[in-house]
Amino acid sequence: MKTGDLPIVFLSLDEPWADSFFADLQRHFPKALRVHGVRGLDACHKAAAKAAGTRWFVTVDCDTLVHPDFAEVDIPQEFLNDTCRIEWSSRNGVNGLSYGNGSLKCWPARLVERMRTHEAAPSGQRSIDHDIGKARGEIATGQRILLPGMHSTTHPAQTPFHAFRCGFREGARLALGGDVVRFGKGFSERLPSWHRQRVVAWSSLGRHAPNGIWVLYGARLGVLMAQLGDWDVTSINDYRWFNALWEDILAPRFAGRxxxxxxxxxxxxxxxxxxxxxxxxxxxxxxxxxxxxEVEAAASRFIVGHLHENRSPSMMDILGVLFDKGRDLPRDPVRAEENFEIGVAYNLASSHNNLARMHHLGRSPAPDRTKALYHYERAVELEDRFAPWHLANYLSEMEPDTDPSRIAMLKDLARSRGFDPEPAGGQQG
Known part of the structure; x- marks a missing residue:
């Protein structure tokens, strides 16, 4: 199936440029639909599913311009099921990043109907993202699949207010490491490496762009408030909260000529x-x-101009896990290993650990104890939280002459990184 065969739904709320961006979308995709003014990120996606009226549909954020070639993109049949949300990265026009932020997304309608995220999260649950693949309580079940190719550009800094709002939301969300967790002083060490790199980019790149300084200000403030502030972090999804913050505090504070x-x-x-x-x-x-x-405007322009499309190693690692364990996709050890190797090429700690696990547990098409040991040791060096514990178990099983003090040291290292399956009764990496 091609993406052009599916309904495309444009999502907008209060953005003064939305009409012109929707007109641009309709020039290339005349049958594009629009959902406008629906408050709540869970609610507007449910409205999009209803407007599309089909089993699958594509959403476009209102600050994103879609390239015409997107209509000819093939979607692998294996991903067209009711549990996989498919994504294509958008290039950020301010900082040059390309990942899920502002991405084009193909949704299964049944998943959207079942999910309870953001403002619709169950009582006692805090949701700051769509939580695809986490199955936290009853919030949502499903998996994110990032496909290669970049077919859109997102422009989050059209006005100072919207630039600030976008920077703040993404800074706060990334600073929480994908979960609603405050690390405090241990923030830099405990934050997953891929999140840390993106936080730095959002907080430093963009002075060259119109309104880019407002993205930097928002991202930095979002990180600080997410980690140290005494407030409900789910407010990042409440646009009325942002309106009040802007109108009552920030606009008067920075007013000038x-x-x-x-x-x-x-x-x-x-x-x-x-x-x-x-x-x-x-x-x-x-x-x-x-x-x-502090990246000044000229350097920022140069750096952003030289950032190129990539297949996010972290998303390839997730895809590897799906193929390795048969979650929502058929189990395929060969493809699992291929995806982990992409992460390994980028020195992603979790991919080293996952590849080691495949060789250690015999899930690789060609299990190799030497590779298992090598990848475990690299994952430990790269500060993976699970790898020290897994390496300790590997050495106990495969190399019983290992000094017991080394086994103990590795398990203590895992505990210091926040992983200790013994009291919890079986947490797995």
Whole structure:
């Protein structure tokens, strides 16, 4: 099936540029639909499923421009089931990143109907993302599949307010490591490496772009508040909360006459926003021991211009797990190993650990004890939280002459990284 065979639904809420972006989408996809003004990220996706009225449909965020070639993209049949959400990365026009933020997404309608995320999360559950693949309580079940190819560009900084809102939301979400977890002073060490790299990019790249400084300010403030603030982090999905924050605090605070937004007429003080953005970097260092480089406009333009499309190693690692364990996809050890090898090429700790597990437990098409040991040791060096425990078990089973003190040291290292399956009764990596 080709993407052009599916309904495409444009999602917008309050964005002053949304009409022009939807018109651009309709030029290339005349049958494109639109869901506008539905508050709540869970609710608007359910509205999109209803508008499409089909088993699968594609969503486009309102700050994303879709390339015409997207209509000819083939979707592998194996991923067209009721539990897999398929994604194609969008390139971020401010910081050059390409991953799930702003991505084009193909949804199974049944998954959307079942999920209870964001504002619809069950009582006692906190949801800051669609939680695909986590099955946290009754929030959602399903898997994210990132396919190669980049067929859109996202433009999150059309106005100062929307640039701030986007930066804050993504900074806070990434700073929580994919879960609603506050690490405090241990933030930099405990945050997954791929999240840490993205937090740095959101917090440092973009001074060259119109309104880019507002993305940096939002991202830095989002990280600080997510880790140290006494507030409900799910507010990042409450756009009325953002409106009040902007109108009551930020707009008056930064009001001035040195710059103006042509779209909204908002005027601000360039020097003040720059000074306070730099001050937030100092706070990140002082309060979280987290370094954010100050990348000036010329260097930012150069760096962003040289960031290229990639297949996210972390998403390839997740896909490897699905094929390895047969979750929502048929078990396929060959394809599992291929995907873990992509992560290994990027020195992704979890891929080293997962590949070691395949060889250790005999799940690889050609189990190799030497490879198991090598990948476990690399995963430990790269600070994977599970690898020390798994390496300890491997040495106990396969190399019984290993010094017991080394086994104990490895398990203590796993505990220090937050993984100890014994009290919990079987947590697995």
């Amino acid at each position: 040195s710059a103006v937004c042509e779209m909204t007429g908002f005027r601000w003080d360039v020097e003040r926003i720059e000074d306070e953005t730099r001050g937030l970097a100092q706070r990140l260092q002082d309060e979280l021991a987290f370094d954010v480089p």
